[in-house]
Amino acid sequence: MDCFNQLVARWERPIYALAYRTLGREEDARDVVQEAFLRAFRGLRGFRGDAKFSSWLYRITLNLCRDWIRRERRAPIAQMPEGVDPIDVADEHVSPAESVEDLVARQEMSSAVSRAMAELPEEQRMAILLKEYHGLTFQEIADQLNCPLSTVKTRLYQGLSVLRRRLERRQAEEASLRRATWESSS
């Protein structure tokens, strides 16, 4: 039992990150992570030693996230909570090495990425999450998502291409907004 608590301590952070980025809402992520660890504990006897514990845990979490999305019939939420100003958030998290302006820019980019990711089809989003934030190999992703290796590569490529277009468009919109603001003020 103590060993299981240690495993949880080791893997809780990445599992929570996966659930949060998949679902986009903290409360949902918490519920899914708790359920994932409970299922892992109950199924520990059935866990085959030939697979990595982390892979098994990822699979449980991804399945729970999918179930959650289907049950709730909604796309992941990816926006700053209402009434929260990015500058206020930046004030709370600023570190000496990073200026407030940089931090605000990073927060805005974080929000933009989460929005763009939320708009991706589920298969592409999952592939990008597992590759970019959890460092799985193509083959490991294929195993997790139960699809051929070539499909994983295609989903990744397509997903990154869509993200790139959306992020470029957003940057262009922001640039034109800043120019308009500057012109109106001058």
Added chain:
Amino acid sequence: MCTERDRLIDYVYNECDAGERDRMQRHLDTCDECRAEVTSLRSVREDLLAWDVPAHESVWRPFAPAPVTVWWRQVPAWAMAAAAGLVIVSGAAGGAAVQAFMPAQVIAQQATTGNVAATATPVTAADLSAAEQRWLATLREQVGAVDARVNGASMRTQPATFSPDNHEALVAELQRLQGLNFKLVDVINNINLNLDGIRAENDLKTGDIKTQLKNLQSLVVSQLQLK
């Protein structure tokens, strides 16, 4: 569109072997389209790094340790019953043996003095009673000592070194109880051995007494005839 584009994803994520990587690098040196694509993919990957996960408290509550129970409640009922039964049986056997064979003790004591075969002395009721009391006291002492150890082991509270989740301590405790059981069996065996010896001495002494009685009887008869 360049035909090499499908291989770009392997190159960007560095999931190709060294030969394939060299080949792709040579291709990128000559293909502007693929070079721009690689730059673009790397750029979007950098953007993805900006996506933070908000700080959060642990959602997992570690399992609490098992509730603490008095250690002897964890000893199987059959083991406790067996230990208790052994004590009772040994006590009963000892008592019965004493009741059945106590008079022989006196004879045995005389045999150890070396004058049994030569001159048999008459046995009085007071001698028998005294011998019986001595034997009873000895037996009670032996059985009581073992009994006290078993009871002491059963009734005491949790030892300092013991913890409920320490299986080794539990096993050691059971082994200790088992050792006590073996000692009880040893005591019973010793009692049986003593009784066997006493029986043999008793038979011998009885024969001597009968011989003396016959001699005495013959003496009385001869004296009466003389008169």
